[in-house]
Amino acid sequence: MDLSVSLPGLNLKNPIIPASGTFAYGREFAMLYDLSVLGGFVTKSVTLDARLGNAQPRIGEAPSGMLNAIGLENKGVEFVRLREVPFLEKQNTEVIVSVAGSSPQEYGEVVSHLLGVDCIKAFELNVSCPNVSNGGMAIGTDPETAAMTVRIVKQIADKPVYVKLSPNVTDIVKIAQAVEQAGADGLVLINTLMGLRMDLRTARPLLGNVTGGLSGPAIKPIALRMVYQVAQNVNIPIIGCGGISSAEDVLEFLYAGASAVEVGTANLIDPWACPKIIEELPNVLAKYRLNSVQEAIGKALPKTN
Amino acid sequence: MKLSNAKILSNTPIAKDVYKMEFECDFTDQAKPGQFVQVGLPGFEMRRPISISWIDGNVLRIVYKVMGKGTDFMTTLTPGTELSLLGPLGTGFPIVKRDEVLILGGGVGTPPLLMAAKAYLDAGAKVNVALGFNTKDEVFYASEFEQLGITPIICTMDGSVGVKGTVLDGAKAYNIDCPFVLACGPLPMLRAIQNTYTEGYISLESRMGCGFGVCQGCVLVDKSGMPVRVCKNGPVFPIGKVVL
Numbered sequence: 424m425d426l427s428v429s430l431p432g433l434n435l436k437n438p439i440i441p442a443s444g445t446f447a448y449g450r451e452f453a454m455l456y457d458l459s460v461l462g463g464f465v466t467k468s469v470t471l472d473a474r475l476g477n478a479q480p481r482i483g484e485a486p487s488g489m490l491n492a493i494g495l496e497n498k499g500v501e502f503v504r505l506r507e508v509p510f511l512e513k514q515n516t517e518v519i520v521s522v523a524g525s526s527p528q529e530y531g532e533v534v535s536h537l538l539g540v541d542c543i544k545a546f547e548l549n550v551s552c553p554n555v556s557n558g559g560m561a562i563g564t565d566p567e568t569a570a571m572t573v574r575i576v577k578q579i580a581d582k583p584v585y586v587k588l589s590p591n592v593t594d595i596v597k598i599a600q601a602v603e604q605a606g607a608d609g610l611v612l613i614n615t616l617m618g619l620r621m622d623l624r625t626a627r628p629l630l631g632n633v634t635g636g637l638s639g640p641a642i643k644p645i646a647l648r649m650v651y652q653v654a655q656n657v658n659i660p661i662i663g664c665g666g667i668s669s670a671e672d673v674l675e676f677l678y679a680g681a682s683a684v685e686v687g688t689a690n691l692i693d694p695w696a697c698p699k700i701i702e703e704l705p706n707v708l709a710k711y712r713l714n715s716v717q718e719a720i721g722k723a724l725p726k727t728n
Numbered sequence: 729m730k731l732s733n734a735k736i737l738s739n740t741p742i743a744k745d746v747y748k749m750e751f752e753c754d755f756t757d758q759a760k761p762g763q764f765v766q767v768g769l770p771g772f773e774m775r776r777p778i779s780i781s782w783i784d785g786n787v788l789r790i791v792y793k794v795m796g797k798g799t800d801f802m803t804t805l806t807p808g809t810e811l812s813l814l815g816p817l818g819t820g821f822p823i824v825k826r827d828e829v830l831i832l833g834g835g836v837g838t839p840p841l842l843m844a845a846k847a848y849l850d851a852g853a854k855v856n857v858a859l860g861f862n863t864k865d866e867v868f869y870a871s872e873f874e875q876l877g878i879t880p881i882i883c884t885m886d887g888s889v890g891v892k893g894t895v896l897d898g899a900k901a902y903n904i905d906c907p908f909v910l911a912c913g914p915l916p917m918l919r920a921i922q923n924t925y926t927e928g929y930i931s932l933e934s935r936m937g938c939g940f941g942v943c944q945g946c947v948l949v950d951k952s953g954m955p956v957r958v959c960k961n962g963p964v965f966p967i968g969k970v971v972l
Contacts, residue, residue, distance in 0.1 A: 447942040451960075455729065467944075475955060480935040482945040484774040484798070491937060496944045496955060639773050691938040692768070692775060693731065694814070 424705035425715035428462070428683050430660050431608040432545040432583035433517045435462035435683055438673065438716050439701050442664055442687035443468055443521035443549060443587070444493065448507045449514060452690075456698050462683060463517030466507070468549045470523050471532050473499040477554060478631030483620045488639030488666070489688050490618050492554040492632035495523050500536040512542040519585070523549040525558035527572035531579050538581050545582050548572060551589030551614035553636045560617075563589040566601035573605035583608035585662065590642075590649055591617050599653045611662040611685060612653060613646045639688040640666040647679050654680025654724055668696060670703035677716060678723035729940060730755040734813045737787065739805055743861075743868035745794040746836060747803055748781075753788040753813060761843035762820025762931055762964040765790065766939040768812035772798050777936045777959070779912075780816060781839035782872075788813075791839035791868070817939050818963050821910055821929055823847045828854040829928070830906040832895040832921060834913020835861055838869050840931055844910050846876055856906055857881065858898040860913065864888040896920055909967065919972045928967050934958040948972075 426437035441452070443465040449458055458464065476496025483490040498506075503520070511518045520543050524530045534546055550563030550572055562568050569586070576584050586602045588595060590613040599610055615636025620629040628634070646665025654661055663681030667673060668689035676684045689696040704716075713719050734751035742748045759780050765788070766775035776798050782789040794800050805811070821844040829848050833841045838859055845855050857880040861867045864884055873880045882890030883898035891898040894917065909928035911921050918930050937945030941960030949971050950956050956970060 445938075445943060447944075451941050475949065475953075476944060476947065479946075479948065481947070482774075482935045482937045482943075484772065487773055489774055489937065491943070491945060493944045493947075496947060641773075688773075691943055692773065694729070694938075694940060695731065 424708055425717065426704060428716055430682055433463060433519070435517060437462045437701050437704065438677070438683035439697050439704070440464055440519070440662065440683060440685045441690055441697055442685035443547065445687045445690040448510065450510060452694065453514070455694050459515035460698050460701055461516045463519055463544065465519040465521050465547055465685060466503070467497055468495055468521040468523040468552065469497050469500050469503045469533060470495060471500055471529050473497065473502065480629060480631055483629045483635060485618065485620065485637055485639070485641060488637050488641030489691070490620055490630060490635035490637055491615070492630045492635035494554045494632060495552055495559070500533045504536055504540070508540055508542065514542070517544045518542050519545045519547050521547045521549050521587070522576075523552060523559065527562065527568060527575050529558065530572050531575040534576050534580050538579070543582060545585055545608070546576065546580055547585045547587050547611055548576060549587050549614070551587050553589070553591060553615060553617040553634065554632055560589050560591060563598065564592050566598050569598055570601040570605035573602045573607050577606040585609040585611050587611040587614050589614050590645060595649050596652055596656045599657050603657045603659050607659060609660045609662060610653065610657065611664055612649050613642070613665050616642055616645065638666070640668060642666050643672065647675055650676060650681050651679040651723070654721060670700050670707040673700060673704060674707055674711065674719060677719035678721070680721045680724050682720050729815065729817060730758070732813045733810045734788065736805055736807050736809045736811065738807055739803070742791070744865040746791060746866070746868055747794070748789060748791050749802070750787055750789045751811070751813065752786055754786065755815060756783045756786050756788050759783050759788065759816040760820040761823070761847045762840050763816040763818050764939070764963060765813045765815035766817060766936075768814070769798055769801055771801070774937075775814060775939065777817070777939050779840035779931070779963070781842055783843065791836065793836040814939060818959055819961060821847070821931070821964050823851050825851065826853045826908050828906045828908065829856070830899060830904055830909045831855060831857045832899070832909060832911040832913065833857070833859045833869075834895060834917040835866065837911070837913030837917070837931070840912055841910060842869065842872050845873060845878060849876060856899070856904050858883060858895040860884070860895040860898065860917065862886065894920065896924060915972060922967055922972060925967055929964050930967055931964045932958050932962050932970065
């Protein structure tokens, strides 16, 4: 069974990619399994300077899902370049570095610190984090600011640029088209949906940040709908993301028009989720009479002339 | 760290809203005092981080308090049911050479200290124990420590049994001046201990995502302003290290 997928900058041996923020920089998982089984992985988002993230609590449960408000805690791009890149270089898989910032300019500055690093195969712009007050989702929910961010990064980047979009918008197609026109090489959708829970004991919002991002199986139908909508309106590849925890879920996203998928919350519940999905994927493809991943991509999309 | 489909052997109430659950589990040989497991519950997306209280052969014991829907559901589980356990997780209590230790447990912070007490006894230390609860209905684990040959000082906030007051009041009432402390309990208790003692270790609690160090969900800050992951660098930290 041919599981391989070729995307800008990414030669994926299979379409399974652990999502940003659920895989750190891969070290903890590399102690559990050989990362070379993965199609690739996306690092935790990195900003120009170190950030401490949000107040506790940062995690809450939701029906079939999780709320998180980590707040882009990270050690800054120089730490990544000096301390994480040497580890990333040793992994025989496609590494995508997730980039975040408070302004369009910061995204460009972060990328400029990572130029010439061969093991980084692509950048993923996180313009959709719902848990920070400056930048993040504010950038990804406005078509013009999102497009400006992409233009700035594209002028600097020596690797393809993917943009991870926010579902917290009225019309995700508009944003997708804006970043496509700005030169994005691919799209990742979706990031988390903004949500809220209350603590009954304190009569206050549960999370320190008040709101958090909803992820997990609860958001899968929304993610699928958005992939399906966007796939019909752009000509760049889409990496699907949102509540994927089985090979059947992967196939749904492929049918909807995704060329590969990112697996997020499932990694936190079962650290071996990705290798299990990869092992199961050939059986699921065969069950539905498919000979390759390629054959499944966009199969459910309306035929166009 | 392993994922184990662990069979429940028993699930019994031992105090008000507090249950003891024992599993047949295939990673017990790796578990150290102060480590925890992430308990997967059918119908709930997130695992529940719960400390390991005791290991006997391939039997792993946890003690949990009913705090919400998940732990309430746990009370309905019957022997023979299998739950997914991820563990053992985290950094537990270092077993260092000491002549004497003082173990302070508050409420459901008490369970992991039983295994730590045994380890210190085995290492040749004299082990003093004070356990604190709100009221006598909530008291548990006195007999478990007694089985190790330790008579714990029981303290209750309302004075309904034992010393009236906190575990610090209990240690004072019995003139225990041991400076080396191992503690686990609610945040106000740990703050008080961190203000009173400078030597030893405390075990912290935090809402967790993964439990193995990747999601940054449980992070607190240490005295130098650096983030620490409760699930990976802890849950046990040297007294005074973490800002509480």
